[in-house]
Amino acid sequence: MIDANDYLETGFIFHGHRCPAMPLGMRIGAAAMNALGVDRSKDKELYLIAETGNDHAAGCFVDGLMTITGCTYGKSNIEKTYYGKMAFTLIDTINQKAIRAYIKPEFFGNMLKSPFVEQRKIGVPPQDIDSEIAEPLINKILSIPEENFLVISPVFDYAFEKKKGVFDTGLCEECGERTFAHKLQDVNGKILCKPCAEK
Template sequence: MVNPQDWLEFGQKFHGHKCPAMPMGLRVGAAAMNKLGVDRAKDGQIVAFVDLGEDHCATCYADGLQVIMGTTFGKGNIKKTHKGKWAVTVVNKATGKAVRVTPTAEAMLANKQTDFFKEYREKGIPASKVPNGVVDPLINKVMNAPEGMLVKISDVFDYKLEPHKDSFAGFVCEECGEMTVEEYGRLKNGKHVCI
């Protein structure tokens, strides 16, 4: 069983500030991994499809997912679906099995009614400037709430991933001199150039 508490300190260092959203990502990621019976990805064993959008509150949640599940931008096994939601679908590539986990609406609404949001974040104060006395109780609440009150976990279901191979082919752009992956290049007046 994956224990999100084991990842909280590292998650906060990785993320850069204390807030309730990153720990929510830890809890959601742990719930998904435990339901699927998978370990943290060392390579691309699992893929996370995160329904976050752009420029809305609590996107810090994705860092919690990355930390606990090992789904990272660098490995390419975390993808945003741009739906403006905090759900994640986690797929075990070896089995084609998946699970969808989301924080409960009640938990998210309760977080948004706290001083952390009302007196600080909604007024434009960066999370790193919120006093520990305000944010620490909220983090403790997220980390210690019973799983059933905090997250909704779907049944395991089949998920077909489209196969793809990593590209190792590249070239040096004849205009800017930067290394470019082959698929992202083009021919321009007989020269190999980047886009």
Template sequence: MFDKHRAIVNSIEGLSDEEREFLYSALNIHGHVCGGMPMGYVAGLAALKAFGMKRERNMDSMVILNIGDGHAAGCFADGVQFATGCTFGKGLMKKEPKGKWTFYLINKKEGKAVKVTLRNEMLHKAFSAPFITEYRSKGINPTDVPEDIAVPGFKRPFTLKLEDVVEIEGPFDFKVEKGKPCFKLVECSVCGHVVAENYIKMEDGKPVCVDCTNYKW
């Protein structure tokens, strides 16, 4: 699998060494070859370039995704995560479900954002391709789609100009509430599990976790 993924990624032109490595990582983590993840990856790169930003390595930017659930958009989200470095695990990506292939890339330090929208033509093309119409819509797993069908769809977003893939609005003002991460641990007095301090309730003077509390959050 890894050799196949490397060959596919290496066959794509126009990427920097870093962009290529993160795309390779994205493909390995995503687990299958499709057109959705690369569309998200290219959209994420476009957002960074429009902002003049580099891929996030700390906590200075975030993404708000307007995709929802159950409409073949999870692949897109994986691509956006790997391109921007704004991941769910770091708390730098969240969903505001609207069923749309749009997202906001936010520079938290400057209080600015750009809105990125996948162009209608890209979506219609992707959803009318054999990958969807002949395989995925009929319940066939993405890993069972033939390579000669899946690989062209994967490579297609990289053959186009960024402006033909996405529409970008901004930058414009965008306020984000700033918070500090919690680095303190507390043991629940009931179950004994270690809990982040900011998720503890005090009951009768004792620390209690969400599972054991008598109160509703």
């Protein structure tokens, strides 16, 4: 069984500040992994589709998901849909199974009324919010029963197509930078990287 508490301090170091949304992502990620019966991804055994965006409160949630699941942008086994939802699908790429989880609407709504979020709304950076505000919320996230905040689907089949890694490169004939071959483009007989091709 995966326990979010085992990764908590690593999560806060990686994330950069203490807030309630990051450990919430860790707890929901751990619950999804346990329901799916998988371990933390060492390479691409798991794939995560996050439904969050990049311009709203609680985006810290995704750092919690990355910390606990091992799905990272560096391994290319996570993507964002930018739906603006606090939800995700976790895929077991080996067994072709998946699970979808999301924060209960009423719990999410109440989170956005918390004193932490009120401070964020007036422009206080998260790292500058008093620990007397942040820590009780973090402790609450770590202690409340999952059924109070989490909706998790049954396990379902998911046809996941694994892609092979690209190891071949070439030089862009404009900027001279080495680029992975599948991203080079032929533009009027010149082999260019994407930025040079778009100029």
